[in-house]
Amino acid sequence: MTQLALVIDLNVCVGCHACVTSCKEWNTSGVAGYLSDDNPYDADPTGTFFNRVQTFEVGEFPDTETVHFPKSCLHCEDPPCVPVCPTGASYKRPEDGIVLVDYDKCIGCKYCSWACPYGARELDEHQKVMKKCTLCVDRIYDESIPAAERRPACVNACPTSARLFGDIHDPESEVSRAIREQGGYPLMPEWGTRPANHYLPRRRTNITVHEDELVRADNPLKKERDDEHEPVRGHTLDDVTTW
Amino acid sequence: MHPAFSVIFLTILIGAGQGLFLALYLSELLASSGGLNMPDGRLYVAGGVLSVALLAAGLAASFFHLGHPERAWRTATCWRTSWLSREVIALPAAMACTAAWTIAHAVGWDLSILGIDSMRPLDLSLVIGAAGIVVTFALFLCTGMIYACIKFVAEWATPLTVLNFTLLGSASGFTLATALSSWLEGEAMTTILGAWAMALTFTGALTRFASLLRNDRLKPRSSLQSAIGIRHSKIVQRAQGATAGSFNTREFFHHAAPRIYRSMRLVFMVLTFVAPLALLIPGVMLSSTALFAAACVLQLAGLVAERWYFFAQANHPQNLYYQYVS
Numbered sequence: 001m002t003q004l005a006l007v008i009d010l011n012v013c014v015g016c017h018a019c020v021t022s023c024k025e026w027n028t029s030g031v032a033g034y035l036s037d038d039n040p041y042d043a044d045p046t047g048t049f050f051n052r053v054q055t056f057e058v059g060e061f062p063d064t065e066t067v068h069f070p071k072s073c074l075h076c077e078d079p080p081c082v083p084v085c086p087t088g089a090s091y092k093r094p095e096d097g098i099v100l101v102d103y104d105k106c107i108g109c110k111y112c113s114w115a116c117p118y119g120a121r122e123l124d125e126h127q128k129v130m131k132k133c134t135l136c137v138d139r140i141y142d143e144s145i146p147a148a149e150r151r152p153a154c155v156n157a158c159p160t161s162a163r164l165f166g167d168i169h170d171p172e173s174e175v176s177r178a179i180r181e182q183g184g185y186p187l188m189p190e191w192g193t194r195p196a197n198h199y200l201p202r203r204r205t206n207i208t209v210h211e212d213e214l215v216r217a218d219n220p221l222k223k224e225r226d227d228e229h230e231p232v233r234g235h236t237l238d239d240v241t242t243w
Numbered sequence: 244m245h246p247a248f249s250v251i252f253l254t255i256l257i258g259a260g261q262g263l264f265l266a267l268y269l270s271e272l273l274a275s276s277g278g279l280n281m282p283d284g285r286l287y288v289a290g291g292v293l294s295v296a297l298l299a300a301g302l303a304a305s306f307f308h309l310g311h312p313e314r315a316w317r318t319a320t321c322w323r324t325s326w327l328s329r330e331v332i333a334l335p336a337a338m339a340c341t342a343a344w345t346i347a348h349a350v351g352w353d354l355s356i357l358g359i360d361s362m363r364p365l366d367l368s369l370v371i372g373a374a375g376i377v378v379t380f381a382l383f384l385c386t387g388m389i390y391a392c393i394k395f396v397a398e399w400a401t402p403l404t405v406l407n408f409t410l411l412g413s414a415s416g417f418t419l420a421t422a423l424s425s426w427l428e429g430e431a432m433t434t435i436l437g438a439w440a441m442a443l444t445f446t447g448a449l450t451r452f453a454s455l456l457r458n459d460r461l462k463p464r465s466s467l468q469s470a471i472g473i474r475h476s477k478i479v480q481r482a483q484g485a486t487a488g489s490f491n492t493r494e495f496f497h498h499a500a501p502r503i504y505r506s507m508r509l510v511f512m513v514l515t516f517v518a519p520l521a522l523l524i525p526g527v528m529l530s531s532t533a534l535f536a537a538a539c540v541l542q543l544a545g546l547v548a549e550r551w552y553f554f555a556q557a558n559h560p561q562n563l564y565y566q567y568v569s
Contacts, residue, residue, distance in 0.1 A: 010473075020484070043487075044487045044488065045485075045486060045487050046485070046487055046488050046489055047489075048490070049484070049485070049489070052483070052484025052485065053482075053484050054480065054482055054483050054484045054564060055480070055481045055482035056467075056471060056473070056478050056479065056480050056481060057478070057479045057480075057481050058473055058475045058477065058478050059475060059477055060477050066481070067471070067473060069471050071484070071564060080394075080395070082324075083324035083325060084324070084325050084326070084327065084392070084393075085321060085325060086317075086318035086319075086320075086321050086325045086327040086328035086331060087314070087317035087318055087320060087321060087328075088317070088320055088321050089317075105314065105317055106310075106311065106314075107309050107310060107311045107312070107314045107315060107317060107318060108309055108310020108311050109308060109309055109310070109318075109327065110308075110494060111325075111327050111389075113490070113494060114244070114393055114395075114396065114559070115393055115395065116395075116561065117395040117465065117559075117560040117561060118561060118564070119491045119495070119559075119561030119562075119564050119565065122489065122490040122491065123310065123490050123494070125490075127310075128310025128311055129310060129311070185472045186472075187469070187470060187471065187472055188465050188469050188470055188560065189469070190464050190465060190469055191394070191395065191464075191465070191560075199471075199472055201472065201473070202473070
C-alpha cells in the first residue's frame with residue numbers, strides 16, 4: 001500500500017514562504033476553483049490556505065534560535081477527520097493515502113475541523129466548503145507535466161530543498177530513508193493519528209578543530225605564529241576598500 | 244471553541260422538545276396505570292404540538308450552521324461512523340414519533356383500529372410513545388456524543404457531556420410541561436410534573452457542576468513541544484503564517500472579553516438551576532401558572548448561557564499553532 005507524504009526538514013527551512021505562495025498559486029488556479037482571499041491589500045486580510053509557514057522562537061534571549069515551521073494537512077494514516085464526516089465528503093484514498101474533501105458533497109458543517117488536532121482544515125468563506133492540502137493530487141499524476149515536476153507545487157518551489165515528497169511505506173524511498181536516518185518525527189504523536197507527513201529535526205553542526213590545524217607547525221615563513229608578531233592595529237580591509 | 248448560535252439554539256430547542264415529550268409520556272403512563280386522573284387530552288395535544296414545534300425549530304436552527312444547507316440530505320448517509328449523521332436520522336425520527344403520538348391523541352384512536360381490543364384507553368398512543376421514548380433517548384445520546392466523541396477537546400470528551408445534554412434537556416422540558424399542565428390541567432398532574440422538573444433541575448445542576456470541576460482540573464495532553472516536535476522548555480510563537488485572522492483563529496476561540504467569559508459561568512448556574520428551583524417550589528405550593536412560566540423562560544435563557552459556556556470553555560489543541568499574529 002502506498003502512503004504519499006511530505007517530509008519537511010526544519011534544519012533547512014529558511015521560512016521564505018515560497019511553498020505557501022506556490023501552493024496558493026497552483027491550487028487557486030485548479031479545476032476545484034479558487035481559494036478565497038478577502039481584503040488581500042487592506043486591513044484585516046484573510047483567506048484560505050492549504051499551507052502556512054509559522055515561526056517559533058526557541059530558547060531565551062540572547063540564546064535563541066528561530067524555527068520556521070511549515071504546516072499543512074499531515075494526511076494521517078488514521079485520520080480522525082474522516083469518520084466524523086456525516087456526508088462522506090471527507091475520505092482517505094486507499095490507493096495512495098491522500099486525505100481529500102469532495103467539494104460537491106461537503107455541506108460546510110465544520111465538524112471535521114473540530115476533529116483535527118492540527119488545524120489543517122479551513123472553511124472557504126465564499127465556497128462554504130472545507131478545504132485542505134490535496135498533496136497536489138491534480139498535478140502529481142498529470143502526465144502532461146514533465147516527470148521530474150510531478151510533485152506537489154510546494155516541493156517544486158522550495159529553494160532549499162527542505163521539502164521531500166514520496167511514499168513513506170516504501171522503505172527504500174527518499175522520504176523513508178530521510179525519516180530513518182535523520183530522526184524524522186510526526187506531530188502530536190500522543191493522539192495516535194499517525195500523521196504521514198514527518199518533520200526532520202534541527203541538527204547540531206560541529207567541527208572539531210585541533211590547535212595544529214590552525215597553526216601550521218611546518219610553515220617555513222612562520223607567518224601564522226601570532227606570538228612572534230605584534231597584532232596589526234589599524235584599518236581593516238573593509239575600511240580601506242574603496243570600490 | 245467559537246459558540247455558534249445556530250448550534251446553541253439547535254441543542255436547546257430539541258432538548259426542550261425531547262424533555263417535554265418525556266414529561267407528557269410519563270404523565271400518560273401514570274394516568275393509564277391509575278395513579279392519576281386521566282387528562283382530557285388538551286394537554287397531550289397542545290404539548291405534543293409544542294414538542295414537535297420545538298424539534299422543528301431546532302432542526303431549522305441547525306440549517307444556519309451549514310455552508311450548503313441544500314445538501315443537508317446527504318448527512319443521513321454516514322450513520323455507520325458519524326454521530327452527527329446519526330443525530331440527523333434520530334431527530335426526524337423523534338419528530339415523527341412525537342407527531343404520531345400527538346395525532347393518536349387528537350383523533351382519539353386506540354388499538355381497535357388495528358383489530359386489537361386491549362380494553363385499555365390510550366393503548367395506541369402508549370405503544371407509539373414507547374417507540375418515541377427510545378428514539379428520544381437515542382437523540383440525546385447522539386447529540387451528546389457529537390461532542391463527547393472528539394477526543395481532542397478534553398472538556399467535551401467525557402460521559403458527563405451526554406449526561407448533561409440529557410438532564411438539562413429533560414429538565415427544561417419538564418419545567419415547560421409543568422407550566423402547560425398548570426395552565427390546561429389539574430393540580431395533581433402539575434404537582435407530579437413540577438416535582439420531576441425540580442428533581443431533574445437539581446440533578447442537572449449536580450452533574451453540570453461536576454463537569455465544571457472536572458474541566459477546571461484538566462491538564463492539556465498536547466503542548467507546544469509536541470505540536471512542533473521540539474524538545475525545549477521555552478518556545479514562543481512569533482508568526483502564525485497569516486498577517487491577520489484566519490478560519491483557525493475564528494472557529495476555535497470564543498473572542499469574548501475575559502470578564503464576560505468568567506461571569507458567564509455564574510450567570511448560567513443561577514439562571515438554569517437556582518432561579519427555576521426558586522420559582523418551581525413556590526409555584527407548586529401556590530399552583531401558580533405565572534411562576535411556572537417564569538421558571539421556564541429563565542431556565543431556557545440560562546441554557547443559552549450554559550451552551551455558550553460549553554463551547555467557549557472547550558480549548559482545542561489546534562490553538563497551540565495559533566497563538567500569535569505578527
